[in-house]
Amino acid sequence: MEGILLLILIFFGGWIIRAVFGGAKAAVKTVAGQGSLSENLQNEIVGMGEFQFRAIKQTKQIDNQSKDMLFMQFKGLFPAGLTNRNLSFLFTIYDNTNPQEGSWVICHVPGFNEVTSPTFQYIAEDIPKLQSGYGWKSWVNIGMAPLEFLKFPKKGNRKLEFQCAISLQGSEVTTQHGYVNRGKENIIAVYNYKMDFVNQNSGYLEISEERIKVEKSIIYLCFYIAAADGEIDPKEGKIIKNWVEEQRDEAPQNRKEETKKRLNENILNAVKQAKSKDLSISQVIKDINDNATKAEKYEALELALAVMSADGVADQKELDELDIISKKIGIDPKEYKNLRDKNITKVDVVAEKEETNTGTIEDRKKKLASLIGFNTSSSKDEIKKYLTKEFAKWNAMINLKDQKKKDRAEEMLKLIAEARKLFIDQ
Amino acid sequence: MGKIAGIDLGTTFSALSILNESGKAEIVKNFDGDYLTESVVAFPSEEEGKAITGKDAKDHLEIEPDRVIKEVKRDMGTDKTYTVAGKEHTPFGISSMILKKLVQDSEKQHGKIEDVVVTIPANFSNEARQDTEKAIKEAGLNFKYIIEEPTAAALHYASSNSLAGKVMIYDFGGGTFDITIAEINGKDVICKTSHGDQRLGGTDIDRIILDKMKDAYKKDKGVDLVNNKAEEYNFTFLAEEIKKGLTKKEKISKMISGKEGDMKFTLTREEFEKNISTMMSKIDSLIDVTLDELNLKESDISNILLVGGSTRIPIVKKNILKRFNKEPLTGVNVDEAVSLGAALYAGKKADPKKLTAAQSEELKKIDLKTVCNFYFGSVILRENTEKQKLEPYNETMLAKNTPLPCSQTKTFYTMTDGQTAVECEIKQSLAEQGDPDFATTIWKGLLDNLPPNRPQGRPIEVTFSYDENGMMHCKYKDVESNIEMPVDLSIDKDKESDAPTANDFTIE
Ligand SMILES: Nc1ncnc2c1ncn2[C@@H]1O[C@H](COP(=O)(O)OP(=O)(O)O)[C@@H](O)[C@H]1O
Numbered sequence: 048m049e050g051i052l053l054l055i056l057i058f059f060g061g062w063i064i065r066a067v068f069g070g071a072k073a074a075v076k077t078v079a080g081q082g083s084l085s086e087n088l089q090n091e092i093v094g095m096g097e098f099q100f101r102a103i104k105q106t107k108q109i110d111n112q113s114k115d116m117l118f119m120q121f122k123g124l125f126p127a128g129l130t131n132r133n134l135s136f137l138f139t140i141y142d143n144t145n146p147q148e149g150s151w152v153i154c155h156v157p158g159f160n161e162v163t164s165p166t167f168q169y170i171a172e173d174i175p176k177l178q179s180g181y182g183w184k185s186w187v188n189i190g191m192a193p194l195e196f197l198k199f200p201k202k203g204n205r206k207l208e209f210q211c212a213i214s215l216q217g218s219e220v221t222t223q224h225g226y227v228n229r230g231k232e233n234i235i236a237v238y239n240y241k242m243d244f245v246n247q248n249s250g251y252l253e254i255s256e257e258r259i260k261v262e263k264s265i266i267y268l269c270f271y272i273a274a275a276d277g278e279i280d281p282k283e284g285k286i287i288k289n290w291v292e293e294q295r296d297e298a299p300q301n302r303k304e305e306t307k308k309r310l311n312e313n314i315l316n317a318v319k320q321a322k323s324k325d326l327s328i329s330q331v332i333k334d335i336n337d338n339a340t341k342a343e344k345y346e347a348l349e350l351a352l353a354v355m356s357a358d359g360v361a362d363q364k365e366l367d368e369l370d371i372i373s374k375k376i377g378i379d380p381k382e383y384k385n386l387r388d389k390n391i392t393k394v395d396v397v398a399e400k401e402e403t404n405t406g407t408i409e410d411r412k413k414k415l416a417s418l419i420g421f422n423t424s425s426s427k428d429e430i431k432k433y434l435t436k437e438f439a440k441w442n443a444m445i446n447l448k449d450q451k452k453k454d455r456a457e458e459m460l461k462l463i464a465e466a467r468k469l470f471i472d473q
Numbered sequence: 474m475g476k477i478a479g480i481d482l483g484t485t486f487s488a489l490s491i492l493n494e495s496g497k498a499e500i501v502k503n504f505d506g507d508y509l510t511e512s513v514v515a516f517p518s519e520e521e522g523k524a525i526t527g528k529d530a531k532d533h534l535e536i537e538p539d540r541v542i543k544e545v546k547r548d549m550g551t552d553k554t555y556t557v558a559g560k561e562h563t564p565f566g567i568s569s570m571i572l573k574k575l576v577q578d579s580e581k582q583h584g585k586i587e588d589v590v591v592t593i594p595a596n597f598s599n600e601a602r603q604d605t606e607k608a609i610k611e612a613g614l615n616f617k618y619i620i621e622e623p624t625a626a627a628l629h630y631a632s633s634n635s636l637a638g639k640v641m642i643y644d645f646g647g648g649t650f651d652i653t654i655a656e657i658n659g660k661d662v663i664c665k666t667s668h669g670d671q672r673l674g675g676t677d678i679d680r681i682i683l684d685k686m687k688d689a690y691k692k693d694k695g696v697d698l699v700n701n702k703a704e705e706y707n708f709t710f711l712a713e714e715i716k717k718g719l720t721k722k723e724k725i726s727k728m729i730s731g732k733e734g735d736m737k738f739t740l741t742r743e744e745f746e747k748n749i750s751t752m753m754s755k756i757d758s759l760i761d762v763t764l765d766e767l768n769l770k771e772s773d774i775s776n777i778l779l780v781g782g783s784t785r786i787p788i789v790k791k792n793i794l795k796r797f798n799k800e801p802l803t804g805v806n807v808d809e810a811v812s813l814g815a816a817l818y819a820g821k822k823a824d825p826k827k828l829t830a831a832q833s834e835e836l837k838k839i840d841l842k843t844v845c846n847f848y849f850g851s852v853i854l855r856e857n858t859e860k861q862k863l864e865p866y867n868e869t870m871l872a873k874n875t876p877l878p879c880s881q882t883k884t885f886y887t888m889t890d891g892q893t894a895v896e897c898e899i900k901q902s903l904a905e906q907g908d909p910d911f912a913t914t915i916w917k918g919l920l921d922n923l924p925p926n927r928p929q930g931r932p933i934e935v936t937f938s939y940d941e942n943g944m945m946h947c948k949y950k951d952v953e954s955n956i957e958m959p960v961d962l963s964i965d966k967d968k969e970s971d972a973p974t975a976n977d978f979t980i981e
Contacts, residue, residue, distance in 0.1 A: 157929050162890040342861045379859045385908055401751055402684075435761040442668065442762065443904035446550075446598040446913050457672065464755035472754060 095182045098123040100238035102140075102209040103186070104194065117197070119169070119190030119209055121238075124182035128235055131179060133216040136171040138190035139225045141208045142199050143241075151224055152207075153198040153251060166224045167192060172216055201250035209240040254298070257338040259309070262294060264334040265347045266313045267320075268372070269354045271328050274321035275365045280358035287314070290350055328368075332375045344376050348383070352390040359395035363417040370420070384420065388440075391418075391459065392452040401465050408469065415466040419459070423470075430470050438463045475587025477823050479625065479815025480575055482568060482591050482605070484546040484648025484674060486782070487512045488809060489575040490816035491583060496828075496835025498629065498816035500809045503527060503578040509808055510578075513543040514570050516557045526574035538702040542567050547648055547671055550601030568608035576614060587827070589614050590819035592811050594649045595621040595667030595846060599901055599915045599962070618822050623653030624664045624843065625814030626780045631662045632817060632839050634802075638775030639665070641763075643801065644811075645789060646781035648674040650756060652763050654774070663842040666874050668763045668903070673755060675713070675783040681748050682712035686729055686738050694733035719745050720785050746788045753792060760796070766874070777801040780810050845875045845939050851947075852898040852909050853885055867900045867909045870937035880938035884952070887923075887931040894921035895933055897949050899960065920949045920958045927953075 102119050119138050140152040154160050154167040161168045169190045190211065199205050214220045218233035227234070249255030266287065273283035291310045298306040320326035335347060351372070355365040366387070373383040391397060398418055404411055416423045421433045441463065444456035477492040478501075486509040490500045503510045505528050515530035517523065518537060525533065534541045542555045545564040554561045576586055593605050605619055623642040630636060636657045644651040651669035655662055683699075686708060690698035699705050711727060718725040719742050726739040746753075764770065777793055779801050784790075793801050820828065820836050828836070848869055855866040870881050887895065897920055902912035920933070932952040939945050950957035 157888050340861075341859070345860050382857075382859055389908070389910060431761070434758065435765050438758040439762045439765070439904045440906075440911075442670070442759070443902045443906060444911055445671070446596070446901070446903065447911075448913060452910075460670075460755065460758075461751065464758050465751050467758050467761075468751055468754040472757075 095184060096123045098126050098129075098182070100209070100211055101186065101240050102207075102242050104244075115194040117192040117194055118188045119192075119211060119240075120186040120188055121211075122183045122186045125177040125179065126236070127179065129213060130177045130181075133176065134172075134174060134235075135214050135216045135220075136174065136189050137212045137214070137220055137222070138169040138171070138192075139210045139212075139222060140167050140192065140197075141210070141225055143206045143208050144200070144204070148200050148252060151200070154192065154196050155198075156193060156196050159192060159196070161222055161224075164224055166222075167197060168222060168225070198248075198251045199246045200252045202246050202248060202253065202255070205244045205246050207242045207244050209242065211238045213237070252299075254302070254306075258343075260334055260338040261343050261347070262310065263313045264331050264339070265343075265350060266291070266310070267317045267326060267331045268328075268335070268347055269351050270314075270317040270321040271326050271331065272351045272354050272365050272368060274324075274326075275368050276362040279318065279321065282357040282359070283354045286350070286353050286357045328372070332372060335376050339376075344378060345382075345386075348373055348376070348378055349386060352386055353393075356390040356393045361391050361394045361397045361418055363414050366417050366420075370417075387420065392444075392449075392455045394455065397455060397458045398462060401461070412466075412469050415462055415469065419463055419466055427471060431467070434463050434467050434471070438467075475585045475827070476579075476583055477816065477819045477827070478576070478579065478586045478589045479620075479812050479817070479819050480572060480589055480591045481622065481625070481812035481815060482546065482572065482593070482608075483512055483646060483811075484544055485512055485676065486510065486647060486808065487571055487575055488812040489579050490809070490812040491579065491586070492816050492820045492832060494829055494831060496820065496832035498632075498813040498820075500812060501579045501583065503575065504581070505529075510571070510575055511543075512546065512571050513541060514562075514567050515541040516560075518558070521558070524570055526570055534706045535703060538706050544648055544676065549604040550598045563604075565604040565608040566611065568605070569611035572608060572612040572614065576612065587615060588819055588823050590618050590620055590815045590822065592622045592625050592815050593619050594669055594671060595623055595651050595653060596669040596671065596903065597621075598913065599847075618818070620815055620818045621651075621653075621664070621667060621843075621846070622811045623651050623667055623780070624655070624662075624841065625812075625818060626778065626810040627653065627655040627657070627662050627664065627814065628817050628839060628841055629810045629814035630778050630802075631657045631660075632814075636776055639769065639773055640776045640778060641760075641774045641797075642778045642780060643784060643789075643793070644669075644780040645756070645783040645786075646674050647676055647783070648672075650674060650759065650783075652756075652759050654763060654767060654769070660838050661840050661842060663876075664844055666763060666766050666844065667846060668759050668766075670755065670759060673752065675716070676709075677752065678716055678749055678783065678786075679709050679712040681752075682715055682740065682745070683709055685740065685748065686712060689738055690729060690731055690736055693736050694731065696731065696733050698729065698731040700732070715740055716745070716786070720787060742787070749786075749788070753788060757792070757796070771797045774799070778810075779803060782808055843877045843941065845871050845873055845877060845879060847871075847901045847903060848873050848905050848912075849937050849939070849945060850900040850902070850906075850912065851883075851885075851935050851937070852896075852900060854888065865909050866907055867902075867912050869905055870935065871939055872905070873903070875939075877939055877941045880936065882934055882936040884932045884934050887927075887929055887933065890928050891926060892929065892931070893923045893925050894919050895923070895949065895951075897935075897958070897960075899937075899947055899962075916947070916960055916962060918958065918960070920951065920956070923951050923956060924954050 099122055102117055105116055105118055106113050107116050141150045142152055143150060152167045153165045155165050159169055160166060169192060171189050174189065212220055212227065212234050213236045214233040218230065220227055220230040220233055222228060269287045270279065273279045291314065294310060295303055295307050317326065335344060339347065351369060355362060355369060398414060413423060419437055421430055438460065441456045441459040445453055447453045479490050479498065481488045488500060488509050490498045493499045500508050502508055510527045511531040513530040515525050515533035517525065517533060517540060530541060540557050542557065542562060545567045548564040554563055580586055589609065591605060591609055593602060602619060623644050626642050626644065627640065640655050640657050642653040642655060649669060649671050650673040651667060653667040654665045656665055687698045699708055715725045715727060719740065724739060724741045726737055728735050729738045774797055777797060777799060790801055817839065818841065820832060821841065825833060849871040850867040850869045852865050853868050854863050857864045870883065871879060897918050898914055899916040900909060900912040901915045906912040934950045934952055936948045945962045947960040948957055
């Protein structure tokens, strides 16, 4: 089995997955089940104490990566009501720091939320029957939450309350935003645990300072690219404007005005600096590296590439700049190449035809290298290898139904053949 | 007993071969007395409602170019249509007329044809393959199989020469270029891989020469050489003549006459070769890709077989010699190899009861093994750990070059609690393309009505198989409920074209 691979599906709740930790559930489950249940099972009941519940933050190795997890644990003598039955443990987390603001804890990972909302929930049903007269001597993991995907209302100190509602398997209890809305009568036992917790990340009710900086960097980056070929094309500006509008629309009602003002200021300054060539791209790159998450780096680069292709030509200078920037902000070269190619398929023309080219051979060679994406100083062998790979890829696209993509693929093939002639044959 | 035939349905020329009584393939002349029939259909105004096909149709280009349709092969699998005198024609409709002409001409001389195999380029898309099937059916032929042109050629060469080892088939015709590597091992012919370009052929070379003529005339006389479709065709013929002339001579001069009088147009072979150098580089790139895919070096190729009229161009042989350090194999008629091989294949695929003892004996000398020509995949959602988000991904189910028949089953999982439907999308591509945007969707549907109220993570089994006749079969199955959805990828039998069928135009 190749991990959890998911088919494209029809969503039920109407919400859309944004950032997700796809393989988490399967991977985490094995960690939880690593013998801890049976190893800790004891019938030496003297001094074992009553059945207790707690939550604890622990770092686990999952797929060779350290992941912070919140584990929900039990220990102690099994209470009579819970023994010899097939139990279902339903875990929820409330943020009680400021109930007026809302207490939901959100997790967009499948398997870690309610059917009808992204509110965190974890159900453990694969627990062996608890035998009467037995208990767990040490803390045993029953529930868990992937910390990096939990979203609290705000940053800073949080007062969390963990709850575990135990019912019989088959007598379902359902919850809505963390609160039981059906099957209350089926609950056999409820356990609670309070925990003070420091949330390092911005909450879903606020926009972080980092995000404000990242938005600014994205605007500056895009206008820098738009101006790289000399002029800012209205179509390029339009792409940036659309993105900025999205940011405004996503802001909460009471902060729309302030968001708009801030973004507009950034636009005015960015355009001014880009036009007068005062815009420091190294500063923009530094800001991105200091503040942006991986996903935001891709957001920045994808937008910048869309700006590159917006005016209908694959501009050599713009591509050269983007190649360098993508490296400097640590984007995976393979992912970058894919995004780059996607945007090349969107332009109207990649380059002037060989027959109508009026420049020198040297300029043409440089141009071809930029457009196809290789370094002119590489060895003949390396170039040939690269061109072969590229040719195979674009050649595979000439059967696409999308006429534009097909035409660009044909054009790329011609350019690659021309590059082969100029770099390899001559 | 009915005849068994193989048809090379070419971009510019088509040919038909039949299996003779002794089991050898034999090319058949058409009614004009030619082995090759022009893949051209005309609808002359003087005989409204009638269609003419072949040489007469090509000649009609000079009279009424607007009523002539040619090179439809390049449009197979697309939505393109051609309108002549208010009537719309589809690429497969025109192809069916060409097929009909070939069959009728042969039947009048050799008797009824029972089974046919028609050839297609190796890189024909699924839609283009389906269009070819439609053309065969519309022509009223008993459709047997389609086979790829280079494969057919390899079969022919294997039957007529004692070849061994890894053989490269270099097929450069009127409209397409295809490169195939086959392994010939005694009687076994195994096609290893194919690559090609459907827009790289002799007619493209003619266009390059035509452009040169136009430029020269404009420069000399200050006016355009070509002002209407008829002139365009006339000068294209001339361009083709010059091209062919340069096969034998170092230099060709022709008078071209336009509005501002005559002008002598000269083209040397050296200039010509420079003009088609990028095209030749494209061919070299395709060879790069083909060798690379099989991890082969030039020296691993034991023989190079030439197929198609454009391989007569001297630079083709020169480049091959330079690159492979070997003379390509000639001697067999390059224009005929494909249809001859197709006839052999038709014999191999025919009901053994229909074969004579001599035919069966002869056909035993060859055996064909084919591979999957594309990557086939199913779209899934997968976590991109680098971008930290879920992305659609084209998961390969069958890899290109897997020997046929082949089959593969993979298990995927539903994603949410209560999920009752799974979206299924089948992709096809010539290279492994993880990004679904870069692969062609050949089918899309829903596996739905799955049981409600189940948690996420329900296994869904996906099976793709490819049979020896190049037909794909897929199945999506919910393991727990046994609900399954087979996918039929053969042509849509109910979908009739609105365009007139070949039967609307009887050919005399
Ligand atoms: N001597 C020659 N030199 C160059 N090209 C030639 C020569 N003879 C034929 N051709 C070209 O070969 C092409 C036809 O090749 P063929 O294999 O019959 O085509 P198809 O792809 O239609 O099967 C035409 O473009 C024709 O101009």
